[in-house]
Amino acid sequence: MKTKWREEIGFQILVNGFLLAVLIAIVVPLWRVVMTSLTPLDLYNKSGVPAFMWPWDWSFAAYKQVLQQQLFLGAALNSAVITISGTALSLALTVPLAYALSTRSLPGRNLITTLILFTFLFHPGLIPDYLLVTRLGLQNTVLAIILPPAVSVYNTLVMRAFFEGIPEEIKEAARIDGANDLQILWRIVLPLSVPILLTIGMFYAVWFWNEFFTPIIYLNDLTMQPLPVLLRNILMSARLNEYLEYDAYTVSPVATLQSASVLLTMLPMLILYPMIQRYFTRGALIGAVKE
Amino acid sequence: MSQFMSAATTRVGRAQRSAHSSGGFSKRVRQLGLAMWKHRWIYLITAPTLLYYLVFKYIPLYNAQIAFKEFQPLLGIEGSPWVGLQNLEGFLNSIYFGQLMTNTIFFSGARLVLGMPIAIVLALMLHETRFAFFRNVVQTITYLPHFLSWVIMFGILLMLLSPSDGLVNEIIKSFGGEPIAFLTTPNWFRQIVIGSDIWKETGWSTILYLAALLSISPELYEAAAVDGASRLQRIWNISLPGILPVIVLVTLLRLGNILQGGFTQIFVLYSLPVYSVGDIIDTWVYRSGILDFQFSLATAVGLFKGVIGLTLIMVSNQLAKRFAGRNLY
Structure with missing residues (x-):
């Protein structure tokens, strides 16, 4: 019995040691970004970015400087508009389709499934989409960003799986009481589906908040660009002055400004993430373990 | 309104009863029409989608x-x-074709061969640890990078790899080495792409394996413990066979998507000096189509990729049915 215990302890040390190593590997890069953003100018010039700083040594000068930029605030507003309108539109289009596909008695259900699955499995590539958006005259509007990717097949199927789990009897009872499908969806199915709506809403919101490629190709005006595009310019530009007012005699080093911009762009995700985390693991599992 | 509704419902009910009594083509059309009428609200709200x-x-x-x-x-x-087929032939005979295919398949292949085993090991370790709180912490932290965009990842990589003040280069310098411009050096670019992808996605991809591990009956482990099986034997003989169907499915799914080289990642990270080792089909399509206005050529290449992708997915799906007993989709 004693050797068993020794083996078990040794095993747990190995397992948890591995997990600790993974944890450190994820945390160290994030920690470095945080420390870089907080390093004061004189310390940076003397010894670079320190591994650790007490809170009373932190300098928020870089954050102040970034947040004073009209361009940055404008980009944050653009991102908020894209994310909120995009998520609302996506949910408004996804919920009815998922509900239709979860209704087993619906004539044409298999045809609709085939038609949307085909678009999931076969993409003709970027250019045909680009020609469509330009032909519809959507360039330089928010619609060019939020309309083409509005409905995700994967998200629809995950939501359908959740709707299918709602007992038929509840819906049938409402139907006998004279409710139509619209009322059943609105008053019975949706209130029972808050976890999946939050999960899918979060997936869509993350997608729209992070989107930077379509804004680059469809929006010509710098003042229309969302945060990730501005951030990319700030990170890539050899001439930072075009995007952030900056000169060597004032407050912050380039790396500090860049990392502060990175963290400010991450911030909404960091705030949203813990709130919805317990829902999305469950939501993602529904899609994964379909019966 | 509701009066009209209930009248319609009764009418449908009566029609359904009578339709069952006898067959015939016109009856069936009528029956279908009534079934569709019954679901009219669903069609109405689904129409915009x-x-x-x-x-x-x-x-x-x-x-x-x-x-x-x-x-x-x-x-x-x-x-x-x-x-x-002139556009497609032009591409297949061009110098780009071989290089783009090599790079694309290299990236997706490396993600499969290196990324998947790490995710499986992490899932097994998360399943084995006895400290539930620690497990939750590790899960929460390792899932987080999945939600960060590649632009943010680019920023994080800069803070680590920048030759002037990146963490890795500080360490190299402190050991007396020369700083390396990792992101613009062809010899390093691929490692950075694969490594950053593993860093970002490994945690999130454990979800599937964890679900499969949790569905294994605890009695199997107890019986094995009674028989004197060691921890490693239990992992090897119970856990791994238990998640094998998921491993097969994920592998087939990745093989079906082998021509997805990871567009957004490459698009953010690459630059002219590393085109030879970093350029993939999708980035090339973007440059030749949108930047160089060769719309027909770029579309031909995109379509070529789409057709191959569809074929691979269908083959993978057949294999999944055969070896894992279910469809991929």
């Missing part, structure tokens, strides 16, 4: 015909002259 699919997913398929044309913006999609 279906219209969306028609416009944004099926019109691009129609637009893809310019792959076989010499597209001239003034003549439009319909008016441009047909040239057959």
Whole structure:
């Protein structure tokens, strides 16, 4: 019995040691970004970015400087508009389709499934989409960003799986009481589906908040660009002055400004993430373990 | 309104009863019509989504015909002259073809061969640890990077790899080495791409394996413990066989998507000095189509990739049915 215990302890040390190593590997890069953003100018010039700083040594000068930029605030507003309108539109289009596909008695259900699955499995590539958006005259509007990717097949199927789990009897009872499908969806199915709506809403919101490629190709005006595009310019530009007012005699080093911009762009995700985390693991599992 | 509704319901009910009594083509059409009428609200609310699919997913398929044309913006999609397979042949015979295929398959292959085993080991360790709180902490932290965009990842990589003040180069310098410009050096670019992808996605991809591990009956482990099996034997003989179907499915799914080289990641991270080792089909399509206005050529290449992808997915799906007993989709 004693050797068993020794083996078990040794095993747990190995397992948890591995997990600790993974944890450190994820945390160290994030920690470095945080420390870089907080390093004061004189310390940076003397010894670079320190591994650790007490809170009373932190300098928020870089954050102040970034947040004073009209361009940055404008980009944050653009991102908020894209994310909120995009998520609302996506949910408004996804919920009815998922509900239709979860209704087993619906004539044409298999045809609709085939038609949307085909678009999931076969993409003709970027250019045909680009020609469509330009032909519809959507360039330089928010619609060019939020309309083409509005409905995700994967998200629809995950939501359908959740709707299918709602007992038929509840819906049938409402139907006998004279409710139509619209009322059943609105008053019975949706209130029972808050976890999946939050999960899918979060997936869509993350997608729209992070989107930077379509804004680059469809929006010509710098003042229309969302945060990730501005951030990319700030990170890539050899001439930072075009995007952030900056000169060597004032407050912050380039790396500090860049990392502060990175963290400010991450911030909404960091705030949203813990709130919805317990829902999305469950939501993602529904899609994964379909019966 | 509700009176009309209940009247309609009764009518449908009566019609359904009578339709069951005898067959015949016109009866069946009538029955279908009534079934559709019964679901009219669903069709009504689904119509905008279906219209969306028609416009944004099926019109691009129609637009893809310019792959076989010499597209001239003034003549439009319909008016441009047909040239057959000339665009595709031009690409297949060009110097780009081999390099783009190599890079694309290298990236997706490395993600499969290196990324998947790490995710499986992490899932097994998360399953084995006895400290539930620690497990939750590790899960929460390792899932987080999945939600960060590649632009943010680019920023994080800069803070680590920048030759002037990146963490890795500080360490290299402190050991007396020369700083390395990792992101613009062809010898390092691929490692950075693969490594950053593993850093970002490994945690999130454990979800599938964890679900499979949790569905294994605890009695199997107890019985094995009674028989004196060690921890490693239990992992090898119970846990791994238990998640094997998921491993097979994920592998087949990745093989079906082997031509997805990870567009957004490459697009953010690459630059002219590393095109030779970093350029993939999708980034090339973007540059030749949108930047160089070779719409027909870029569409032909995109379509080529789409057709191969569809074929691979169908093959994978057949294999999944055969070896894992279910469809991929």
